[in-house]
Amino acid sequence: MSTLEIRDLHVSVETKEGPKQILRGVDLTVASGETHAIMGPNGSGKSTLAYSLAGHPKYQVTAGTVLLDGEDVLAMTVDERARAGMFLAMQYPVEVPGVSVSNFLRTAKTAIDGKAPPLRTWVKGMRSAMDALRMDPEFAERSVNEGFSGGEKKRHEILQMELLNPKFAILDETDSGLDVDALRVVSEGVNRVRAGGEAGILLITHYTRILRYIKPDFVHVFVDGRIAEQGGPELADRLEAEGYDRFLPTGASA
Numbered sequence: 001m002s003t004l005e006i007r008d009l010h011v012s013v014e015t016k017e018g019p020k021q022i023l024r025g026v027d028l029t030v031a032s033g034e035t036h037a038i039m040g041p042n043g044s045g046k047s048t049l050a051y052s053l054a055g056h057p058k059y060q061v062t063a064g065t066v067l068l069d070g071e072d073v074l075a076m077t078v079d080e081r082a083r084a085g086m087f088l089a090m091q092y093p094v095e096v097p098g099v100s101v102s103n104f105l106r107t108a109k110t111a112i113d114g115k116a117p118p119l120r121t122w123v124k125g126m127r128s129a130m131d132a133l134r135m136d137p138e139f140a141e142r143s144v145n146e147g148f149s150g151g152e153k154k155r156h157e158i159l160q161m162e163l164l165n166p167k168f169a170i171l172d173e174t175d176s177g178l179d180v181d182a183l184r185v186v187s188e189g190v191n192r193v194r195a196g197g198e199a200g201i202l203l204i205t206h207y208t209r210i211l212r213y214i215k216p217d218f219v220h221v222f223v224d225g226r227i228a229e230q231g232g233p234e235l236a237d238r239l240e241a242e243g244y245d246r247f248l249p250t251g252a253s254a
C-alpha cells in the first residue's frame with residue numbers, strides 16, 4: 001500500500017515575461033488502487049501539475065510538498081522519481097532514433113528495477129501486452145516515437161505503463177486525438193493496470209469521454225490552479241451534462 005500526497009503545491013512557469021504563477025495550492029492524496037480523474041477547463045493548470053510531478057525543469061515549485069510514502073519527491077531527479085515508482089508518460093516524449101521500442105522498454109525496466117528482467121519472460125510479457133493493446137508485433141522494432149501517429153504514441157504510453165508496473169501513473173490527456181476504437185483499447189490497458197489493484201492512477205483530462213470507459217473513484221475539478229470541487233464519478237456525469245460554465249467567470253467559456 002502506497003500513498004502519493006500533494007500538499008499546498010504552488011508552481012510557477014518560466015515565460016519570456018518572467019515567472020508566471022500557475023498552481024496556487026493544490027491538495028491531493030492518491031492511494032494504491034485508486035483512480036482519480038483530474039478535470040477542468042483549458043488553461044486551468046492540469047498539465048502543469050503533471051509536468052511538476054515529472055520534474056520538468058521549466059516548472060518551479062515555489063511552495064508545498066509532494067511525498068511518496070513519506071519520501072520527498074520534489075528533491076528527486078527525474079530518474080529517481082521513476083525508480084521510486086512514479087510513471088509519467090511525458091518523461092520520454094522525444095524521438096530516440098536507432099533505439100527500438102523493445103530495447104527502450106527493457107532498458108527503462110532495468111533502470112527502474114536495478115536489474116535486467118530475464119529475457120524470455122520479458123519478451124513474452126511484452127508480446128502479450130502488445131497483443132492486448134492490439135499492436136502489430138513489428139512495432140517493437142521501430143525507433144521510439146519516430147513517425148509514430150497520435151494513436152501509436154498513446155498505445156506506446158500505455159504499453160510502457162503496463163510493463164513498468166508503477167506505483168503511481170500520471171496520464172495527461174491520454175484520450176486526446178483517439179478515435180473510439182483506440183480509446184477503448186487504451187482504456188482497457190488502463191483498466192488492466194487498475195485491476196491489478198497496486199497502482200494509483202491520476203487520469204488528467206479535459207473531456208468526460210474517456211470516463212465512460214474508465215470509472216474513476218474520485219473526480220477533482222481544477223480551476224485557476226486549484227481544486228475547486230471534488231466528488232465521486234457522479235461529478236464527471238454532471239460535467240458531461242453541464243460543462244465547466246458554472247466554474248468560470250460569467251461570460252467566459254471553455
Ligand code: ADP
Nearest residue numbers: 013014015022041042043044045046047048049
Ligand atoms: P491545462 O493543462 O489545464 O490546459 P496548463 O497547465 O497547460 O493547463 O496551462 C496553465 C496555464 O499556464 C495556461 O495559462 C498556460 O498558458 C500557462 N503555461 C503553461 N505552461 C507554460 C509555458 N511553458 N510557458 C508559458 N505559459 C505556460
Ligand code: MG
Nearest residue numbers: 042043044047
Ligand atoms: Mg491545455
Ligand code: MG
Nearest residue numbers: 046047048173
Ligand atoms: Mg493540459
